[in-house]
Amino acid sequence: MSKENFIPIHKLCKLYQVEMSFFSNLNEIGLIQITTIEQSHYVHQDKINDIEKIIRIHRDLDLNIEGIDIVFNLLQKIDDLENEMITMKNRLRFYEN
């Protein structure tokens, strides 16, 4: 498997000053997916936004991993509802005009 587009977790631990176990816990709960390539652990670069958000929430709000998981699920629901609302608003315009 190519390492292209993957970031080694040990580098992220250093960058964000978090323990490796933090990423393992995120992986266990399904918030990120750790990929093992040649016995090293990586995450896909597309997940960096989520990882930074997780660390912000963890530090700023003092939430544990389970709490962050709940927040992420609720944010996803909000996102889905907002998209649904946009579709509904567009449909409503159809009947209003």
Add this chain to the structure above:
Amino acid sequence: MAFIDYYKILGIAKSASAADIKKAYRKLARKYHPDLNPSDKEAERKFKEINEANEVLSNPENRKKYDAHGKDWQHAAEFQKANQQQRQYQGGGQQSPFGDFGGGDYSDFFESMFGGRASSRGRTGGGVKFRGQDLNAELHLNLRDVYKTDKRTLTINGKNIRLTIPAGVKNGQVIKIKGHGGEGVNGGPKGDLNITFSIENNTKFKLDGDNLHTTVDLDFYKAILGGEITIDTFDGKVKLKIAPETQNGTKVKLKGKGFPVYKKEGSYGDLYITYQIKMPKNLTEKEKQLFTELAKLRPS
């Protein structure tokens, strides 16, 4: 530059303990954190205030200075010297790793008193690369503008960005342009630019998903006897055969004559036409006589 009452912002008394401050900060941060309130500018502004208040009050030295001289901010220059010494001690150059809502963007009051960020959390490291902040913009277009894929040059924050607007993009839809957001920290990658499309429909067509709807006036005689009419579709005129005895409100579907399907080149929704039959007005005596005769043929 006005005095800022940090105690009021956190909703605590001047005598609040460090634990009270932490508790009040956490409670408000949970409410207004930008990650929990995406696209809410007011929440972002409040979070900055709360964060600034916490930066000052959670640091015993800053709190002491604030309590002693806060209201007398005009004498804040006296602190500059002490502040410089403090920053040398801390190693300087601190910056938020996670965009600016964690720290930067302090009030003038804070800047004058504490000379910029004086983080007590110590969560940053020198020379670490971080991704820049995401930027949001709104693009106003007409429905006709998004009927065909179009290229436009937008000027955002003084920079020209060549943007491809895919046909069929919907009102309220957000398109992310990678790498066109805020600058990264310490050479980190740029953030993204999120463009929200605001699309006004000033055509006679109504859009429902990818389908278009319109009403066409139909001459009474053509409705009765049948014939041919020419109608406007979104991309030009088409000829339609009218079946004899077409009823008012009849709907016909023109397959593939609707709106383009987003990111599915060559794929279109349908056009629904509702016939509105126009009755003749100002009948002549002859016409009235003929209609009377016709009516007699169909006794009710």
